[in-house]
Amino acid sequence: MFDLQALAFASDTTRVFSLKMGRDSSARVFAESGTDRPFHPASHHGGREENVLDFYLLNKYHVSMLPYLFEKLNSIEEGDANLLDKTMVIYGSPMADSNLHNHRRAPLFVAGGANGRLEGNLHLKAPDGTPMANAMLALMRSLGMDDLESFGDSNGELSLTAP
Numbered sequence: 001m002f003d004l005q006a007l008a009f010a011s012d013t014t015r016v017f018s019l020k021m022g023r024d025s026s027a028r029v030f031a032e033s034g035t036d037r038p039f040h041p042a043s044h045h046g047g048r049e050e051n052v053l054d055f056y057l058l059n060k061y062h063v064s065m066l067p068y069l070f071e072k073l074n075s076i077e078e079g080d081a082n083l084l085d086k087t088m089v090i091y092g093s094p095m096a097d098s099n100l101h102n103h104r105r106a107p108l109f110v111a112g113g114a115n116g117r118l119e120g121n122l123h124l125k126a127p128d129g130t131p132m133a134n135a136m137l138a139l140m141r142s143l144g145m146d147d148l149e150s151f152g153d154s155n156g157e158l159s160l161t162a163p
Helices: 002-010 039-043 049-064 066-075 132-142
Strands: 089-092 108-111
Touching (some): 002 066, 039 049, 066 089, 108 132
């Protein structure tokens, strides 16, 4: 799928692509992850260390696939830059603690340069209670969607610059 994504960008077939690494309620086993626990049952780990470690292995496996995409985009030149420099890749989860179905403080990271619109090499921690939609609104505005007043349950815009 990453090859198709890079090809679609390189050929200018699309500039937007969405890929879900796994269905949240899937019972699929990702044997390559190092655990034989199915994804959804592993997400309901009950706080037990052995089960948390199984879920960690599954998530670590999914994240470990991303460098392939980044390297692929970085290797494709488009004009004066590579596709990674011209792309915004958002990776995250709708759950911070899937065992509790808690969607507060969900993890999210952004890679790529968004055509020079992202600062990069930056770690931000949103204040407690900040809706994920604030980050999404800020990212959309960084892409030039300035006409958006709000997005989802946003109540402002998360600053994407170093404090």
